[in-house]
């Protein structure tokens with residue numbers, strides 16, 4: 001079953017509904033691009049047609065597109081390689097003569113589309129943010145930045161761009177889109193049912209199309225009674241929920257059940273994923289995995305952008321999609337298994353907080369409650385990288401530990417390279433400690449050059465015998481690092497001081 005939001009994505013600007021003013025302004029921006037050469041920001045809520053408008057415009061103009069998504073790693077380097085090259089690829093005779101419905105230069109124009117431009121601080125590294133501003137200022141090709149929240153973009157970027165707001169799509173504009181979809185899919189409808197879906201989606205056309213698809217799954221008509229609204233008032237347990245999705249309920253009902261379970265979409269998806277093969281036939285499972293993969297993409301976007309409004313698209317796919325992948329209802333009893341990652345992630349969590357507690361001299365409870373959330377925030381997705389390396393070195397974390405704290409995938413190259421650098425850093429620190437000890441023994445005084453890192457910790461120890469006491473008297477293995485020395489020395493007064501300086 002194809003995803004209707006993709007199947008019915010507008011292919012020309014005239015099919016983008018409900019934002020006529022924005023659409024006209026956008027077309028005008030493109031037509032006059034050779035005169036002003038500025039990038040444009042399309043901003044507005046999720047699912048109102050910004051990305052569709054960008055692709056539709058390129059189609060209308062006969063321009064190619066180059067797209068860089070939030071899920072791509074958008075460091076300065078990557079931006080330069082992908083977008084920069086395209087953006088600077090201006091033709092020598094780059095004027096807009098001929099070609100394309102809008103008169104653009106089809107032979108050479110490339111529309112550079114950058115998604116999630118408002119997430120520059122949270123998601124891009126610093127190099128990425130300034131690379132984008134530079135790109136926008138120097139581009140030889142038209143650039144469209146897409147953002148949910150215009151004012152989350154840096155002032156520099158805002159000043160360097162034009163701006164077009166996409167408003168929430170009114171129910172009045174959503175209903176005809178739903179009607180068109182029904183006609184194309186051969187589905188009879190009660191107008192009130194479509195009206196109800198439109199109103200329930202508060203301006204989000206993508207959500208409305210998803211709901212229509214869920215509600216009409218396996219039928220050829222839709223009535224008001226088919227459109228379930230409102231949450232169930234009782235929280236639903238996980239096992240009844242799995243029965244609902246994998247065995248009993250229609251797509252629409254399964255979606256409502258998902259809303260009634262008191263779990264995040266990430267966890268729901270893992271439960272479903274972990275159990276689907278015990279219930280589904282192979283052909284059903286193939287279809288179900290397509291939806292789970294989609295759900296995973298949306299969850300990735302949530303993690304990358306912290307935009308939790310994408311959660312519902314993950315739920316649409318994981319619950320309604322997986323239910324729709326089933327051929328009819330199923331019976332019987334199934335021993336549902338708990339997703340395995342939970343126990344291992346609990347074990348990893350215990351190990352990580354144990355290491356933090358040992359290195360910092362605080363209790364495990366404090367490490368869990370006070371220090372870990374702080375580390376999770378400052379090293380989210382391994383950014384900034386240097387800080388993540390320093391943290392991994394300070395607490396001697398393995399890949400599972402780094403992945404757990406940062407929320408990055410354990411098997412990624414990024415995490416592996418961070419752990420490698422952290423180990424190199426620990427070895428350097430150990431060597432530095434040894435040098436300091438040697439210098440002290442040979443010369444009878446502290447050698448300035450001997451140990452910049454160890455001197456700080458040794459001095460804080462208040463122990464002039466220096467690096468030897470600071471470096472090797474420790475019984476715990478984490479004591480080799482300067483960070484462990486720092487924190488252990490201060491443990492009595494302050495056990496929640498695992499600040500940046502602790503492991504820098």
Ligand SMILES: Nc1ncnc2c1ncn2[C@@H]1O[C@H](COP(=O)(O)OP(=O)(O)OP(=O)(O)O)[C@@H](O)[C@H]1O
Nearest residue numbers: 005008009016017046047048049050051052205206
């Ligand atoms: N204004 C619209 N007209 C027609 N279809 C739309 C419109 N807005 C959304 N859609 C439908 O919803 C889908 C998603 O829209 P699109 O990706 O363009 O939204 P968006 O505003 O870019 O959202 P996001 O910020 O989440 O990327 C489209 O593929 C299309 O099916």
